[in-house]
Amino acid sequence: MKYSLAAFGSGLIFGLGLLVSGMANPEKVLGFLDIAGLWDPSLAFVMGGAILVGVFAFAIARKRTLSFLGYHMKLPASDRVDTRLVVGSLMFGAGWGIAGFCPGPGLVALGAGEIKAAVFVASMIAGMVIFETVESSRRSTQ
Amino acid sequence: MIDIAWDSFTPWSALLGGVLIGLAAASFILLNGRIAGISGILGGLLVPRSGDIGWRAAFMIGLIGAPAAWIMMAELPPIQIEAGFPAIVIAGLMVGIGTRYGSGCTSGHGVCGLSRLSPRSLVATLCFMGTGFVTVYLIRHAFGG
Structure with a gap:
């Protein structure tokens, strides 16, 4: 219960941050990605602000085996750069550039009642299901 | 030469929002001992394992519920979506497949990964920022302009 409540709080603050920052607005995101047009550098400040806080948090996290609520730290073990990472990220970026939505802002805009965001989220979930289906059939043939 | 859009430049709200994120x-x-990666948290809900559903759902409810909490305090900021429905569907599919295949998105690799100084996340972030810039250039200037 405590665990889910903390997760809810993080999700809520994350969503409010996306709204304050302008990241939940695809037009603002595309203004950042459009260097050749009139460039809006605002979103670099979003990343900067988030990482400024994040660096301290993860420096503390790295030294601990249990979280402050007493749960095991689940930090990613892999630091390997592989084809999957690169190809997947390249594909994600292209999709991001088409509509101006990455996963978080898409979900927040859905919460704001935007029909197009609902279509985006449904398509994104369909994409994730396609990935899982391909992965499980790949695993079962191995 | 880069032309800055001074009229739409909002460094302070961007910084404040970034700090909240x-x-x-x-x-x-x-608190939870986990990476706040949105695509990973959502993706894990699609292949549910017992004991692994509640917190994922709770995080998602918080995230999606943020606008509802916001409108109790203030008017929602603008959300302008220029892309048409076919483009939205293609974008959604690519974001869904790409983030799962690449094990993360702007939050997991961009925010958390860079904060952890993870080389893997740095490569991922450079990749998706790169194709993000190129895609917008192609749509707005090479083909659309």
């Missing part, structure tokens, strides 16, 4: 990622790693 950082605090959310901080509380998630320090």
Whole structure:
């Protein structure tokens, strides 16, 4: 219960941050990605602000085996750069550039009642299901 | 030469929002011991394992519920979506497949990964920022302009 409540709080603050920052607005995101047009550098400040806080948090996290609520730290073990990472990220970026939505802002805009965001989220979930289906059939043939 | 859009440049709200996102990622790693990666949290809901559903759903409810909490205090900021429905569907599919295949998105690799100084996340972030810039250039200037 405590665990889910903390997760809810993080999700809520994350969503409010996306709204304050302008990241939940695809037009603002595309203004950042459009260097050749009139460039809006605002979103670099979003990343900067988030990482400024994040660096301290993860420096503390790295030294601990249990979280402050007493749960095991689940930090990613892999630091390997592989084809999957690169190809997947390249594909994600292209999709991001088409509509101006990455996963978080898409979900927040859905919460704001935007029909197009609902279509985006449904398509994104369909994409994730396609990935899982391909992965499980790949695993079962191995 | 880069032309800055001074009229739409909002460094302070961007920085404040960024700090909030950082605090959310901080509380998630320090309280729950997990990386606040949106695509990973959502993706895990699609292949549900017992004991692994509640917190994912709770995070999602918080995230999607943020606009509802916001309108109790103030008017929602603008959300302008220029892309048409076919483009939205293609974008959604690519974001869904790409983030799962690449094990993360702007939050997991961009915010958390860079904060952890992870080389893997740096490569991922450079990749998706790169194709993000190129795609917008192609759509707005090479083909659309």
